[in-house]
Amino acid sequence: xxxxxxPAFFNENDDHQQLQTxxxxxxxxxxxxxxxxxxxxPGMEDSWAGFDQFGYGFxxxxxxxxxxxxxxxxxxxxxxxxxxxxxxxxxxxxxxxxSERDSKIIKPRNSNNNNNSNNSKASTNASSKDKSKAxxxxxxDYIHVRARRGQATDSHSLAERVRREKISxxxxxxxxLVPGCNKITGKAGMLDEIINYVQSLQKQVExxxxxxxxxxxxxxxxxDNIFMNEMxxxxxSEFPANACSSANSAYFDQLSSWDQSISYRGLDMGINSAEMxxxxxxxxxxxxxxxxxxxxxxxxxxxxxxxxxxxxxNLYKMEFEQGTLIPFQSxxxxxxxxxxxxxxxx
Amino acid sequence: xxxxxxxxxxxPNSLKIRLAYRFLHSLNNLNSKRSNLDDNQIHQQTSHxxxxxAYSSMAYVTGSRRAWSRAxxxxxxxxGVLRPRINHRLHARFTxxxxxxxxxxxxxxxxxxxxxxxxVKLRKLVPGAETLDACDLxxxxxxxxxxxxxxxxxxxxxxxxxxxx
Numbered sequence: 239x240x241x242x243x244x245p246a247f248f249n250e251n252d253d254h255q256q257l258q259t260x261x262x263x264x265x266x267x268x269x270x271x272x273x274x275x276x277x278x279x280p281g282m283e284d285s286w287a288g289f290d291q292f293g294y295g296f297x298x299x300x301x302x303x304x305x306x307x308x309x310x311x312x313x314x315x316x317x318x319x320x321x322x323x324x325x326x327x328x329x330x331x332x333x334x335x336x337s338e339r340d341s342k343i344i345k346p347r348n349s350n351n352n353n354n355s356n357n358s359k360a361s362t363n364a365s366s367k368d369k370s371k372a373x374x375x376x377x378x379d380y381i382h383v384r385a386r387r388g389q390a391t392d393s394h395s396l397a398e399r400v401r402r403e404k405i406s407x408x409x410x411x412x413x414x415l416v417p418g419c420n421k422i423t424g425k426a427g428m429l430d431e432i433i434n435y436v437q438s439l440q441k442q443v444e445x446x447x448x449x450x451x452x453x454x455x456x457x458x459x460x461x462d463n464i465f466m467n468e469m470x471x472x473x474x475s476e477f478p479a480n481a482c483s484s485a486n487s488a489y490f491d492q493l494s495s496w497d498q499s500i501s502y503r504g505l506d507m508g509i510n511s512a513e514m515x516x517x518x519x520x521x522x523x524x525x526x527x528x529x530x531x532x533x534x535x536x537x538x539x540x541x542x543x544x545x546x547x548x549x550x551x552n553l554y555k556m557e558f559e560q561g562t563l564i565p566f567q568s569x570x571x572x573x574x575x576x577x578x579x580x581x582x583x584x
Numbered sequence: 585x586x587x588x589x590x591x592x593x594x595x596p597n598s599l600k601i602r603l604a605y606r607f608l609h610s611l612n613n614l615n616s617k618r619s620n621l622d623d624n625q626i627h628q629q630t631s632h633x634x635x636x637x638a639y640s641s642m643a644y645v646t647g648s649r650r651a652w653s654r655a656x657x658x659x660x661x662x663x664g665v666l667r668p669r670i671n672h673r674l675h676a677r678f679t680x681x682x683x684x685x686x687x688x689x690x691x692x693x694x695x696x697x698x699x700x701x702x703x704v705k706l707r708k709l710v711p712g713a714e715t716l717d718a719c720d721l722x723x724x725x726x727x728x729x730x731x732x733x734x735x736x737x738x739x740x741x742x743x744x745x746x747x748x749x
Contacts, residue, residue, distance in 0.1 A: 401718075401719065404719050405718055405719055405722060408719060408722035408723060408726065409722060411722075411726050412722060412725060412726050412729070415726055415729050415730060415733075416729065426702065429702040429703070429706065430702060432706065432725065432729070433702060433705050433706055433709060435729065436706075436709045436710070436725070436728070436729060436732070437709065439729070439732040439733060439736055440709070440732070442736045442739075443635060443638055443639070443732070443735060443736060443739065444631075444635055446638075446736065446739040446740060446742075446743055447631045447632075447634035447635035447638055447739070448627075448631040448634075449743045450611075450631070450634050450739065450742060450743055450746070451627055451630040451631035451634050452627065452631075453743060453746040453747055
């Protein structure tokens, strides 16, 4: 009985839908007919039974309308169901005879009150969604530019508005990039901040390059060899390595980490290993191992002091001279370089 | 200034890794070149070269899809190559052609921010942004800032590394 009441109520007068959308935007209009139906009336509770019958009458009339109206979205139906359910429950309470509840019942139907009850919101949303859906169906490939009240609607100003929106979007993106830019409002201030940031970055680059020149890295590690095939997609391998205590292990770790292109902490890694000495680190990630990297000469160059097990070296050499990328899983290169458990998987 | 957030995921193709690789590569080249030359080079020159290599590696990593990287690469290429002597007539024709290809000057008069002083400043800071319109300018700026921050991070790490060893 009540199931049909709400949709019927909606579909019966489309004006009501429009009104509801208008109410959401804050415009309050009153139509006498609507008020007659929905206005909370203290006298109504006495004549509630009559009102109900009124509702049934609506249902019977408009169920046909509902059937014919094919564009009822499921969401709307859902909302309506919820609404009617609540109405039912309220009605049950109403039998006890409470005037406040009566007004509550009316409220969801009565959008004049601008109340924020869920039901009215849901129903208005549903109806507006219905509308937007319909418009989308009509014009699927069309950039929807909406002019608000009092805005110009000629094509030039619309285009201008779109462009401005674009710019502000970019500005928001930049705001995320530049630190300390969140607090500043206004484009001018933000632009100032961005300019300062870019300038500071450029100065930093200059300063750092000066510093690099002074530090003068005379150590020529063989980047070419190591980074030869640096961007290979290769199967994963686990490479838990005990950092050797020698100073050169810093290089080794750093380079190997680069080669694996892991950079968890990227360049920091060498420093860490230098500082922490014998901390075991587990790196599990896609590893690309080039032939040249695994060449023993490379090892010798990188790690002159570390004494690798001869067997291990030979093994590596043998495997990698075949020119195959081998996923390998090695457990615990201990500090004394005993290859205790070396598992090769192909 | 706080450095940008470190990526938590490991991405072998990330900007930082590629940038580090490229930069180290160019540094290595620089080193080998310098070892060939005499040692009486001035410190300033070295730092200048390092700076240029840093910028060029940044631009190289970004590739040609951005205006700023294109501008940097072009600048460096034009600077690096010794210009061969060319026929004057040919040269004149070449320059005239380029002038005719110069982008529409109307686009420079766009003034989206109300005060164009800042915009002009920004255009000067971001390479290759002289002829872009406002939207593209902001886009380029965002990208440029991103890679510049990455470069600074990489360089900082390198300096730390070298100073500890």
